[in-house]
Amino acid sequence: MKNKYNALQILTKVYRHTLRAVPFSGVSGILNYLVQGLFPAFTSLVQARLFDAAYSLTQGVDTLTIVILYGSLFVVAYAVVYIFQFISSITINAGIYERCTSYYNMKISEKTAALPLISFEDVNVLNLQNRAKDCAEREILSQIYMSSTVFITSGISVISTISVLAAYNIWFVPISIFSVLPYFIARILRGKEFYSLKKAQAKKTRRLDYLWGLFHNKQAIKEMRVMGFGEYLAQKWVETRDEVNEELWQQNIKDGKSMLFCDTLKIIGYGLSILLALLLVVNGHISIGIFGACIAAFKSMQESTKSFLIDLGTMPEKMAFANDYFEFLDLTEDHNGIKSIDGIKDCISLSNVSFAYPNSDDYALKNVSLTIHKGEKIVVLGVNGSGKTTLSKIILGIYPPSQGEMRYDNILSSDIDKNSLYTYISVIPQNFVSYSLTLRENIAISDLRHLQDDSLIKHSLASTGLQSLLSQVGSLDEQLGPEFGGKELSGGQWQKIAIARGLFKTSELIILDEPTSALDPVLETEILRQFIEIAKNKTAVIISHRVGLCKLADRIIVMKDGQICEIGTHYDLIEKDGEYRRLYISQEQWYR
Ligand code: ADP
Numbered sequence: 001m002k003n004k005y006n007a008l009q010i011l012t013k014v015y016r017h018t019l020r021a022v023p024f025s026g027v028s029g030i031l032n033y034l035v036q037g038l039f040p041a042f043t044s045l046v047q048a049r050l051f052d053a054a055y056s057l058t059q060g061v062d063t064l065t066i067v068i069l070y071g072s073l074f075v076v077a078y079a080v081v082y083i084f085q086f087i088s089s090i091t092i093n094a095g096i097y098e099r100c101t102s103y104y105n106m107k108i109s110e111k112t113a114a115l116p117l118i119s120f121e122d123v124n125v126l127n128l129q130n131r132a133k134d135c136a137e138r139e140i141l142s143q144i145y146m147s148s149t150v151f152i153t154s155g156i157s158v159i160s161t162i163s164v165l166a167a168y169n170i171w172f173v174p175i176s177i178f179s180v181l182p183y184f185i186a187r188i189l190r191g192k193e194f195y196s197l198k199k200a201q202a203k204k205t206r207r208l209d210y211l212w213g214l215f216h217n218k219q220a221i222k223e224m225r226v227m228g229f230g231e232y233l234a235q236k237w238v239e240t241r242d243e244v245n246e247e248l249w250q251q252n253i254k255d256g257k258s259m260l261f262c263d264t265l266k267i268i269g270y271g272l273s274i275l276l277a278l279l280l281v282v283n284g285h286i287s288i289g290i291f292g293a294c295i296a297a298f299k300s301m302q303e304s305t306k307s308f309l310i311d312l313g314t315m316p317e318k319m320a321f322a323n324d325y326f327e328f329l330d331l332t333e334d335h336n337g338i339k340s341i342d343g344i345k346d347c348i349s350l351s352n353v354s355f356a357y358p359n360s361d362d363y364a365l366k367n368v369s370l371t372i373h374k375g376e377k378i379v380v381l382g383v384n385g386s387g388k389t390t391l392s393k394i395i396l397g398i399y400p401p402s403q404g405e406m407r408y409d410n411i412l413s414s415d416i417d418k419n420s421l422y423t424y425i426s427v428i429p430q431n432f433v434s435y436s437l438t439l440r441e442n443i444a445i446s447d448l449r450h451l452q453d454d455s456l457i458k459h460s461l462a463s464t465g466l467q468s469l470l471s472q473v474g475s476l477d478e479q480l481g482p483e484f485g486g487k488e489l490s491g492g493q494w495q496k497i498a499i500a501r502g503l504f505k506t507s508e509l510i511i512l513d514e515p516t517s518a519l520d521p522v523l524e525t526e527i528l529r530q531f532i533e534i535a536k537n538k539t540a541v542i543i544s545h546r547v548g549l550c551k552l553a554d555r556i557i558v559m560k561d562g563q564i565c566e567i568g569t570h571y572d573l574i575e576k577d578g579e580y581r582r583l584y585i586s587q588e589q590w591y592r
Contacts, residue, residue, distance in 0.1 A: 003323040004330075007315070010322045011148055018096065018145045021103040025095020030149050032088035037153030039081050040304065041160030044297035046073050051289030097142045104136040107329060114333040118399045122358035125331065127202045132328035134198070134205075135321040144318050147311040154308035161301040168286055168294050171276055177305075194317050197251055204244050211237040218482075266302065273298045335400075337415040344424055344508050344539070346409050348372045348395060353404035355390055364390040366562045367404070374508070377532055377540045379550050381583065382559030388543045389430065391559065392511050395541060397421055428502035430513040430543075434494045436481030439473055442497050446505040457504070463534050464500040465527070469493060496527065503534050510535055513543045521548050521590040547584045556580060 005013070019026045050070035053063040112129065119125040135141065165172040214220040214233055224230035277294050280286045286294070348371070355365040365387050372378055372395070380388045393399045394406055397413045406413040408421065426446065435442050443460055444451045457476060461469060469489070470476065479486030489497070502510060512531065525548035532540065532552055542549060550556050551570045558566040558573070558580050565579050573580035 003320060004327050005323050007319055010319050010326065011144070013326055014141050014144045014148070014322065017103070017107075017141070018100055022091075022095040022099050025091035025099070026145070028088055028091045029096055029146065030152075032084045032092075033149045033153035034156070035081060035084045037156035037304075038160065039077065040157050040297060040300040041164050043074065043077055044161060044164050044293050044300075046070050046077065047296060048287075048290050048293035050074060051292045052287055053289075055288055092146065096145060097139055100142045100145075101136060101139050104141055104325070105133075108132055108136055111329055111331065111333075115331060116334040116400075118358065119331065124359070126206065128324060128328050128331070130202050130206055131199070131321065131324040135325040138321075140318050140321045141325065144315075144322055147315065147318070150311055151308060154304045154311075157304040158301055158308060161297050161304070165294060165297055165301065168290055169276065169280055172273060172294070172298065193254075194251055197247055198321075201244055201247065204240055208237065208240050208244065211240065266306065270299065270302060334418075335414060336418050337412075338417060339411055339415045340417050340420040341408065341411065341424070342420075344374065344408050346374055348509070348539070349407050349410075350394065350401075351405045351407075353394060353401040353406060355394060355399060355402045363402070364562050365394065365401075368394075368562075368564055369404075370557065370564065370567075372539060372541065374539055375537070376554045377535070377552065378542070378555050378557060379553040380541060380543045380557045380559060381545065381547065381550065381580065383545055383583075386559040387562040388545075388559050389513055390562075392513050392541060392543055396425060396427060396511060424508040426502045426505040426507035426510045428498050428510070428512045432495075432498035432501075434481060434489075434497070436479070436483040436486065438477050439470070439480055439497075440476040442480055443500050443504050446501045450504070460500045460504045463530070464496045464503065465530060466493065466496050466500060492523070499527065499531055503531070507538060509539045509541070511541045511543070514545070521546055521587070525549055546590075547580075547587050548590070550580075550584070558583075 015026075050067065053066040053070060056063045057067055108129070115125070162173055211233055214224070215237075221230075224233060274295055277286070277291050277298075281288060281291045350368050350370045353365060353368045354363050356363045368387075368391065380391060382388050390399070394401060397406070397408075397416070397418060400406075400414060408416060413421075435445065437445070440451065440454075440457055443457050444453070450456050454476060458470065461467065473480070473487045480489060482488045499512070502512065512528075524546065528542060528544075528549045529552065531542070532549070542553070553570070555567060555569060556573055557564055558578070560579055566573055566576065568576075568580075570584075574584060
């Protein structure tokens with residue numbers, strides 16, 4: 001896949017972000033490398049004069065002042081370089097690497113928070129996010145900043161030193177270039193391969209993270225212990241890790257071999273340069289001082305060229321990661337309409353709504369038309385996979401319809417400011433979270449204005465059948481969940497807490513997506529009966545695959561294969577010889 005940005009565009013972005021995040025460190029890093037860049041050529045000139053003056057001194061010529069002058073200059077140059085190195089080692093590590101990395105991570109978090117929720121169902125977005133995280137965590141953007149700074153300074157260093165060497169003898173130029181060029185070629189080839197490998201490994205890396213996460217998930221650990229599949233998952237993790245490592249290992253072997261080849265060429269080049277310089281001394285073309293200085297300069301130039309070319313060679317790989325990072329930051333953010341609403345006054349309506357998940361050809365909802373009137377209690381019924389949860393996400397405005405229209409009181413959902421909409425909506429999801437927070441927070445987190453309202457929280461507990469919970473845990477400020485040494489509750493108690501939390505929020509519409517499906521049917525019906533009682537002034541949509549509550553609903557919507565196949569009251573639908581009657585008869589014995 002072609003990169004969206006070219007190298008110059010990426011460099012501009014990296015510089016802009018770095019200088020914005022850490023201006024002092026950014027500038028001092030550049031200054032340090034400028035000084036380092038000029039150092040070899042400067043010392044080479046000083047060294048040649050120093051050696052010649054010292055040689056003359058040994059021949060009885062009075063060059064002591066010159067020796068002292070150039071000797072002092074030599075020491076001062078080293079001191080200046082070391083002072084700059086010292087300052088920049090702090091600013092580079094703490095600023096350009098650590099602070100920038102947290103800045104880049106923060107940008108990923110901000111972007112993730114701003115993405116449309118449907119993006120998280122898109123495997124391409126998840127992979128791009130993964131590579132962007134990889135880019136930030138491996139400090140690639142900071143490396144690009146530093147490498148590009150090194151380019152400039154290595155460039156200065158190489159050009160100035162080659163000019164000095166060329167002035168002694170022109171043959172030094174091709175030999176220097178020949179000895180370091182292989183690094184460049186090797187790096188470019190390996191860099192591209194490494195990036196392609198990392199890209200191809202993105203899915204495996206995500207699987208590794210996922211499997212690793214299971215071993216840190218309380219529920220999963222319990223299940224794998226009892227059901228005895230921990231070993232199987234661990235083995236799966238090991239196999240995936242080995243596959244990833246083996247591919248990286250093969251890549252590193254290739255890399256190592258080419259580096260060995262390059263190092264051999266470099267040594268040959270260095271030996272040739274000494275030989276050439278010796279010939280020039282023997283033939284009287286250069287002095288003994290220049291001979292010494294030129295060998296030192298050749299070595300330092302070779303080092304600069306090597307690091308310059310190695311950095312340049314790794315650039316395509318780094319640029320490709322950086323491209324992914326900036327592409328992730330470019331993803332379209334959640335569209336938020338501008339119309340503020342002050343409640344859902346009349347109805348919620350769907351007109352010919354169809355919906356397909358990203359990267360899926362099948363429609364999870366097909367041509368759904370439905371009007372939910374204010375205050376209605378609706379049960380959405382259907383077997384697993386019939387489209388109930390997808391419908392609830394469309395009603396909540398979390399997913400935009402792929403086709404058709406969704407309106408709240410005749411206003412298109414895409415036109416509405418979601419923050420104003422969510423003031424009036426509450427949800428109790430299927431996979432609700434059991435927060436390791438206090439009992440108070442577990443209830444009132446849905447409406448923080450009443451976080452300190454003890455009587456309201458207690459009322460909420462009582463009305464969801466949790467009267468005894470308060471005396472069981474001690475107080476509202478008691479920590480729940482074992483993570484921080486709090487009290488662990490039963491599954492049923494957590495479910496009731498989730499319902500209490502959903503009901504605690506002052507809302508006009510409440511959606512309950514089977515949080516009680518794990519309970520036995522009679523207990524579930526009992527809890528839902530209480531729910532309907534408490535939610536009597538609200539519009540409620542209850543998703544279920546069980547018929548227990550249907551007699552209490554104003555209307556039942558029966559879903560099948562992503563479509564509404566029946567709508568009506570229990571008595572209407574039982575009369576018909578359709579899907580509802582079939583479901584009812586198959587479950588009837590649970591409720592006798
Ligand atoms: P229900 O709530 O009735 O069990 P869902 O609304 O969860 O059904 O699913 C409806 C259909 O959409 C199913 O065929 C399911 O496989 C598919 N589906 C659900 N979630 C996704 C997803 N994230 N990506 C692709 N398809 C999905």
